[in-house]
Amino acid sequence: MGEEARYPEFGAAVKSLIADSGLTLDRIAAESLKSRRTRLTRTTLSSWQTGRSRPRDSAALATFLSVVREHSSLPPDRFREGVWRALYRKATAHGAPPAAPTAKPTRSLAGEADPILLGVRQTRECAGHDPLPPYVARDADAGIDRALAAAAETGGLVLIRGDSTSGKTRAAFEAMIRVLPDRHLLQPRRHSSFGPCVEAARTLARRGEHCVVWLDDLEHYLGPAQLDEVALRQLVLSGAVLIATMRLSEHHRRAPRATGTAKGDDAYARIDLSDPVLKAAHVVDLHRKWSDGELARAGKQTDPRLREALAHHQRYGIAEYLSAGPHLWNRWRNARYAGGNTRGHALVSVAIDLARAGLGPVPIDLIASLHTDYLADEESAMLMPEPLDEAVAWATRDPLGVSRLLVPAGKDLWRPFEYLVDMVAQLPDPPPVPESVREAAVRHASAVHERYSVGVSCYEAGRQDMAFRAFLPSAEAGHVDSMLYVGSILLDQGKEAAAETWWRRLAKAGNTRGMLNLGVRHSRKGRHKKAEKWWRRAFEGGLPDAAAKLAQVHEDRGEQEEAKRLWNLALEAEVPDAFFHFGLLAGQREDHAEAERLYLEGARRGHRESTTNLAKLYYFVLNRPEEAEKLYLIAADAGDSVAMRALGLITEWRGRMYPANESAEEREQRFAATLGRLFEDAEREGRWDTTAKSAKAWYQRAFVHGDLLSLRLLGNLYHRRGKYGKAHKCYRRAAELGDPPSVAYFNRPRLAYTEPLDVPSTVEEEDGPWVPSPRTLRVLEAALHIEADMSAEGLRRLREKPVTADRWIGGCFEELPAQTWNQGLEWRRLMIRAFDDLADDIKAGGVPRPRCTGEEMALHLALEHAAAITDDAPDLAEEFTEGLPAQPDDYDWFACKDLLFEDHDVLMLYEPWMEGIESPDSAVNQHFGMVHLRPEDWFKPFRPEDERDPARPSRY
Secondary structure (H helix, E strand, O other): OOOOOOOHHHHHHHHHHHHHHOOOHHHHHHHHHHOOOOOOOHHHHHHHHOOOOOOOOHHHHHHHHHHHHHOOOOOHHHHOHHHHHHHHHHHHHHOOOOOOOOOOOEEEEHHHOOOOOOOOOOOOOOOOOOOOOOOOOOOOHHHHHHHHHHHHHHOEEEEEEEOOOOOHHHHHHHHHHHHOOOOEEEEOOOOOOOHHHHHHHHHHHHOOOOEEEEEOOHHHHEOOOOEOHHHHHHHHHOOOEEEEEEEHHHHHHOOOOOOOOOOOOHHHOOOOOOOHHHHOOEEEEOOOOOOHHHHHHHHOOOOHHHHHHHHOOOOOOHHHHHOOHHHHHHHHHOOOOOOOOHHHHHHHHHHHHHHHOOOOOEOHHHHHHHHHHHHOOHHHHHOOOOOHHHHHHHHHOOOOOOOOOEEEOOOOOEEEOHHHHHHHHOOOOOOOOOHHHHHHHHHHOOOHHHHHHHHHHHHHOOOHHHHHHHHHHHHHOOOHHHHHHHHHHHHHOOOHHHHHHHHHHHHHOOOHHHHHHHHHHHHHOOOHHHHHHHHHHHHHOOOOHHHHHHHHHHHHOOOHHHHHHHHHHHHHOOOHHHHHHHHHHHHHOOOHHHHHHHHHHHHHOOOHHHHHHHHHHHHHHOOOHHHHHHHHHHHHHOOOHHHHHHHHHHHHHHHHHOOOOOOHHHHHHHHHOOHHHHHHHHHHHOOOHHHHHHHHHHHHHHHHOOOHHHHHHHHHHHHHOOOHHHHHHHHHHHHHOOOHHHHHHOOOOOOOOOOOOOOOOOOOOOOOOOOOOHHHHHHHHHHHHHHHHHHHHHHHHHOOOOOOOOOOOOOOHHHOOHHHOOOOHHHHHHHHHHHHHHHHHHHOOOOOOOOOHHHHHHHHHHHHHHHHHHHHOHHHHHHHOOOOOOOOOOOOHHHHHHHOOOOOHHHHHHOHHHOOOOOOOOHHHHHHOOOOOOHHHOOOOOOHHHOOOOOOOOOO
């Protein structure tokens, strides 16, 4: 059966005129081309006379009448302008008929399309002018044309993006008839299967013809069983050009985003909940406010509607004004006054909030049932709201013949004018959607696309409980995107085992993201072979994100060539992990500009670690602290615990070192003061109370998200504020959880096994430096030998491997400050030699006075061991000192600690709150004149005369 006639009266008139003229359709089409006026095709004319379409503008109708009049002998009264204009206006006002129940897309030639039927908004009527004003060329037209021409070569999706009423649909329509007028036009139904559209495109392709698919408001066509990756690929392979429009707010909702886990492991952070179709689109932006060039072109038009809009261009865009957006906005915003439309204002407010909550067209009864909450304040009661019927009439009336506050959207269904929704969202401080409205949206949503949209809105508003209820029915029915969200919410709640169930369902259904995350789950549980299997299946299924996972697998195996190949594939596919990986490489070679570019690309795609590293680059390298702090906030808000820790440090440091209202001169003076005085001043003046509380909140939040370092930093904050008990608890808990500096802190040599001696004052003091008693030196020599032997035994097991908090290896290495835990074999041998050298000093009849930092640390550890021997094993001490006379100051280990060292700076490396002092660039290091605290400097002599004979005996 043929397509139903939309304009029967107009079609009958055209058919009669053509029949009476004796002209064929081909002749009329040929003469229109010669006339150099609007081009008419045979198909266009056939469509007119059957009533399936009408002229897109009065110029096309004028061309038709002129050609027939010039090439026929019909009398002039057959071409009376008033009669034809009336027929044309009637056809224009007829609008689109009710949608047919079939899902088969409508088809005609693009050049014959009716702009109003395709979604171009009407403007107010103007006597003597077409229903639509003349099109004014936009600056973006050239870009749209190029994108369409490129897509015409290979197939593709072109998306015109902009604010509501920016002119997207009109620009898309005009570009389509400029570039693709002879293509078949397919217009699928919203929220319907794309199968018929794909089949129609394939049928045309088999005949050697191609199509253009019209998708105004693209968000209504996206999703599984609609326009998904598979349907898009099939359409592109058929050579179809898809031209779409989308509001900026809708595009933002589908932008790439990442979700974290409650345990802080970033393995799941790559769950991309954006729409893959949008990634494949060539996006052209259209601005709401017109440029000077566009305004100049509009100024050349004589249409009074354009002239009026031009007079208001300082405040509004031209298309915005033509669509009556500002008028309707003011009509709604100014309706609350005595004798006004207070209840009508409430009805429209409910409709706007329901739309913001993700719900589509709704019955007026639902709007009415919720509006009373918007009138519960005292002011509304004083305004004496009008009756409900009057309020509904006001909200649904079209005052300008263009649009209305509540727009009809089907049988007994209404939606707010989209411009109002976007304008509310753009307010500096938009009011939150009331809980009652969100709850109603969750309850009322029934179709899959409604439940999904409501769920996304709840998720973005932080109402995961409501989002879960919205997504769950669709997820259980097999809706892929809803299943991904359900899994993500379960992860956010720390329920990884429950999330795994959804990954398995997705993987079983062939979803590559389910396979990817199932692989992550196996990897986290140590099942690396299974993880690799699922990642490989995801990669073979076409998911480029899996290439990054596999690249890391091959990199860990040392298979660098394959890893490089996969990383490059991931980068070509713009996988966020790849931008992060190559950003790290750029940073390592100090190519800061390239690192910034790569991190920025990753950050734009929602990659948390890219955002954090970009912030680090800005803060520590490029000296852009304000931008860095903003990026840290973005990453922290996405759940990145490293960013939260950084914010804690920045906030705390700003409060301690840069008190409010302090001049540069005062700041310089404070830096010159001692560290202790600095903290005391800041505490006394109360200048960092607020920032300390803020820092504490960031550290606690980071720890909750799994960042162990933040627990230690919180301890540092407590310690600096004199809350030592709380600090100790933080360090203890961090040590129990395996934080290396906290573990080392509790291994600090402190002579805990002994008490200071009370040496009788009768002992006559001799001139010269104090010297330990012979028995003391003998036990100390034994302790040095024991430490060296134990460390040598531990080194045989440890070799080049780093020290870890969960593995006991014996010897001194796990008792050293955490800064040394990653040192190599040669460094560790030098540490053992430091024990031997000090023991040899005693054996040679001297006193063990350290000549380098390594020997200082060796002596501290040996004193600890010696004290343990004399206190816990006195028989062993007697054995070591047999034949030596006892003295009152035997085993005065505290005196040894005080008098055998020049200073105890090396022990500050154990203190978590002093982290970083080993660096010569540290302000504390410089202030106290510390030297050789970096592990690589430990075995450099303090002075030239302290150099030991390099030819001395060594066990290595």
